[in-house]
Amino acid sequence: METVLNVGFGIGILMFFLLLFKKAKQQGDYFFLGWIGIMLCQVAFYQITIYQFEITGFWAISFFSLPLLGAPVLYLYILHLTGHKVSARTILFHSSIYGIYVIILYAAQQYWDTLIIAKDGYLLIQKSDTFWSRLYAVPLAISGLLYCVWDLLILKEHRTSITTLFSFQEKIDLKWLTYVVNSFLILFVITSIWIFGATQFQLFPLKNAFALVGISLSLMLIAFGFYGFKQTAVFSSIDFSQNNSPIHNSPEKLKSPYSKSGLTDDKIEVLAQQLAIFMIQEKPFMNENLNLSLLADNLNISPSHLSQVINQYYKINFYDYINQYRVEMAKTMIKSNDYDHLSILGIAFECGFKSKSSFNRYFKKNTGKTPSHFNS
Structure with a gap:
């Protein structure tokens, strides 16, 4: 166990x-830097x-509460x-939340005139057998679970929003x-059960639970080492400063913001025809990096x-609209x-x-056949 801790550290x-030492750091880089620092302190603590x-x-108290x-x-x-x-x-x-918890726990130590010791990865509270002293770690467990769920909801929303903005x-x-958050959530549940079994039923040494x-x-640090370092904000290169930006809105949620866009049904139809002509003549979909802002x-x-024209006139999102043209062109070429x-x-x-997997997936979704079967 100690070897894995040292490798991750x-x-x-x-x-x-x-x-x-990365140049031109963005806000996200500082969040990432801070998170790595916190994880390092936690691993060092254990x-x-x-x-x-x-x-x-x-x-x-400070290190245990990280x-x-x-x-x-x-x-x-x-x-x-x-x-x-x-x-x-x-x-x-x-x-x-972290600061408040540390202050409360430190004040409790002073109030009860006791000493809090970090040993084997957890806190020992001397001269105290009060109810709160047995539940001091509960806020950490609740916070970890809530934020994992929150992270997954944000990522799910993100997967929906990019279909309104990108063609890939x-x-x-x-x-x-x-995958990282899901893996961490699974590990979090396992370790929580492990710790509960160690503290309540003495099934195994508590130090092994916190070592886990x-x-x-x-x-988690290793996983981020493989994937996270080169990651930049998805929307950093796109300007959505206009009112009623479609960012973070699913197609089902777009009708309400569009109500104040000023586009009449007749104007939408005119723009839809202009868009169709442009798509056929200029073939902008051949640009693998095409996004809503660039086409606009x-x-x-x-x-x-x-976005309003595509969603209200064609009844689909930007991603599907562009990839339909790509599939039609592919069918002709095949x-x-x-x-x-x-x-x-x-x-x-x-x-x-951009990739064979996305081509095969969308081609089959559109035609019911794989590209190789379509060609046979």
Whole structure:
């Protein structure tokens, strides 16, 4: 167990310094940097108190309570990645939970005239057998569970929102982050059960339970080391400053914001015809990085108006609208002898798809057949 803790700690330190010296850091980089620092402190806390020596008083309370800070910082990082505005008030609100908890626990130590010791990864409260002294870790468990669920809801919303803004999903759907959070949630439940069994029924040494917590954090650091370092905010290169921006709105939620857009039904029909002509003549869908903002610039209209036209006139989202054209072009190319020199994958790239998997998935969704079967 100690080896895994040390490996996670080493990778975390490497990530921390690589990000620390990264140029042109964005807000999300600072959240990520802060989260790595908090995780390193937590892993160090378990490594020291389980395998080295005890910590007492304020420092014991501060380090043990770090999960109340780590979970909110990860949540703020995910908010930034998914294009939400993270204000100073939001940061203060979520980080204040940690400060309040530390103050309460430290004040309780002074009030009960006792000493809190961090040993084997958890807190021992001397000269106290009060009810609260047996439940001091409950807020940490509740916070971890709530923020995991909150993270997953934000990521689910994000996967819906990108279909209104992008013609692709590769590298922006944040699936890797969903996998990491889900894995952490599973590990969190397992370790919580493990700790409960150790504290309430003495099924195994409590130090092993908290060592498992430290290992979980180490594994999470390793996962972020593989995926998170190069991740940037999905919406950082797109300007959605116009009113009624479609960001974070699913197609079902878009009708209400559009009610104040100023577009009449006749105007929507005119724009829809202009869009269709532009798509056929200019074939902008062949650009694999096409997004709503870029297409709107080409048509000299606002992204919100373009989104309204696609959603209300064609009854689909931007992602499906663009990929329908890509599939139609692919079908034509597959059936034509003029493109025999291209493989199926070559045709997919020519039509604007970013990967073989996305091409196969959307082609089958549109035609009911795989590209190879369609060609037979």
